[in-house]
Amino acid sequence: MAVFSAPGFDKHEHVAFRFDQETGLKAIIAVHNTNLGPAVGGCRMWAYDNDALALEDALRLSRGMTYKSALANLPFGGGKAVIIGESRQDKSDDLLRAMGLFVDRLDGLYVVAEDVGTTVQDMDVIAEVTDHVACTSEGSGNPSPYTALGVFEGVRAAVRHKLRANAELEGVHVAVQGLGQVGFALAQQLHDAGATLTVADISADAVTMAADELGATPADPDSIHTTKADVFAPCALGGILNDRTIPQLQVPIVAGAANNQLAEDRHGAALAARDILYAPDYAINAGGIIEIAHIGEQDDENTRDHVRTIHDTLINLFRRADAERLPTNVIADMMAQERFLAA
Numbered sequence: 001m002a003v004f005s006a007p008g009f010d011k012h013e014h015v016a017f018r019f020d021q022e023t024g025l026k027a028i029i030a031v032h033n034t035n036l037g038p039a040v041g042g043c044r045m046w047a048y049d050n051d052a053l054a055l056e057d058a059l060r061l062s063r064g065m066t067y068k069s070a071l072a073n074l075p076f077g078g079g080k081a082v083i084i085g086e087s088r089q090d091k092s093d094d095l096l097r098a099m100g101l102f103v104d105r106l107d108g109l110y111v112v113a114e115d116v117g118t119t120v121q122d123m124d125v126i127a128e129v130t131d132h133v134a135c136t137s138e139g140s141g142n143p144s145p146y147t148a149l150g151v152f153e154g155v156r157a158a159v160r161h162k163l164r165a166n167a168e169l170e171g172v173h174v175a176v177q178g179l180g181q182v183g184f185a186l187a188q189q190l191h192d193a194g195a196t197l198t199v200a201d202i203s204a205d206a207v208t209m210a211a212d213e214l215g216a217t218p219a220d221p222d223s224i225h226t227t228k229a230d231v232f233a234p235c236a237l238g239g240i241l242n243d244r245t246i247p248q249l250q251v252p253i254v255a256g257a258a259n260n261q262l263a264e265d266r267h268g269a270a271l272a273a274r275d276i277l278y279a280p281d282y283a284i285n286a287g288g289i290i291e292i293a294h295i296g297e298q299d300d301e302n303t304r305d306h307v308r309t310i311h312d313t314l315i316n317l318f319r320r321a322d323a324e325r326l327p328t329n330v331i332a333d334m335m336a337q338e339r340f341l342a343a
């Protein structure tokens with residue numbers, strides 16, 4: 001399996017592989033860049049079809065974390081871990097402790113957090129064997145409320161920049177795709193701010209709850225992105241902005257929580273060509289990683305104020321994109337690189 005010539009390899013500082021005989025743990029930790037601080041990032045557990053796909057995920061996601069933390073001005077580098085396995089069947093406390101020992105071997109180069117397939121409780125188990133862990137129940141906990149707050153601020157910034165300078169969200173129509181931990185909390189905040197909601201989820205219960213509690217209009221999960229609205233907020237899947245969906249969008253703004261929303265980088269230019277303002281995913285969904293920077297602090301309002309800076313970060317990014325006539329995702333990459341490469 002290629003590493004240095006793998007598609008996702010981008011000058012990664014350190015890539016470590018671990019097999020543990022006793023528990024069957026098969027895991028990879030990728031550390032992309034530590035110029036700004038220790039590499040912080042989630043540990044994903046997923047039944048990858050083959051090892052190359054697991055490596056690719058670790059490489060791509062760890063690079064993304066470098067950019068996310070740099071753009072949010074945090075003292076963190078970028079890293080990510082993957083455990084190869086089906087989380088519902090293969091996860092055990094012994095396996096998690098073996099993962100914790102793997103993290104510990106890197107001696108603080110990488111700090112592990114929860115991700116798809118791992119939970120705050122899993123981080124508590126990992127914390128039994130290493131200090132290099134965030135998102136434990138005594139640490140930062142579940143990041144989703146902070147991510148949702150940051151996305152809400154990002155939607156406000158996009159609406160102010162594109163639609164109504166100095167206005168709030170009263171009467172703004174937002175189509176939310178995915179009513180999970182982040183999407184539902186976002187929908188609640190938008191509702192409280194007077195926005196009108198159209199929502200979709202593959203879980204009928206979540207949609208019913210949003211309709212009952214927030215007066216949201218249900219839409220088909222396959223066509224929510226075609227809703228005529230002010231904002232499309234992808235909060236479910238990656239790759240949702242692609243050759244098929246971009247021509248179908250009927251919104252001036254895309255701003256949501258999902259990671260890797262652009263199927264390919266060129267889709268940022270495709271959105272700009274349609275005069276659709278795109279809030280780059282890793283800029284708008286940084287609330288959870290910002291919270292990790294405040295572990296141990298008593299004053300939650302301080303953390304929330306820091307998360308709210310996502311509003312101004314995005315306003316600056318949008319203005320620069322206008323001035324330099326470049327897609328917002330390109331500007332986000334430039335701003336992040338200016339920080340971590342200069343450090």
Ligand code: NAD
Pocket residue numbers: 143144145147177178179180181182183200201202203206221222235236237238257258259285286288
């Ligand atoms: P989640 O698993 O709680 O919610 C995802 C929701 O999307 C679920 O309710 C699921 O039923 C729904 N869904 C799945 N496929 C769908 C489809 N085809 N159409 C409509 N709905 C669909 O996840 P989450 O924690 O809310 O995260 C949402 C997104 O935000 C993910 O892309 C995640 O990577 C990203 N993100 C989350 C955080 C965080 O703090 N949780 C931080 C950064 C980024």
